[in-house]
Amino acid sequence: MTLTPDILRSLVAKALATRPQEMTCDECGPHLDRFAEVRLAGRDTPEALSLVEAHVAECSCCQEEFEALVTVLREVERDEAPWWRRLLPS
DSSP states (O other): OOOOHHHHHHHHHHHHTOOSSOOOHHHHGGGHHHHHHHHHTTOOOOGGGHHHHHHHHHOHHHHHHHHHHHHHHHHHHHHHSOHHHHTSOO
16 A cells, blocks of 8 residues: 555544544444434433444444444334334435
């Protein structure tokens, strides 16, 4: 891989965005369901989930898992809605 100026800027930006506390994918995974439910409900992210939010923003693997989970939760929500609500577009 050639380190272009754009790649270097991106790497420096990511390095500067790190926090004193970071979490790994293994630490993040068990909290993704709660984070997805909070986001779907339109509520603010509680302080306890701020590390999960930061990790998901930076980790493409966890971001994909989070987006898949949100999709499933939306479908479950839609399926559990009264029949008349299912007629309306999401």
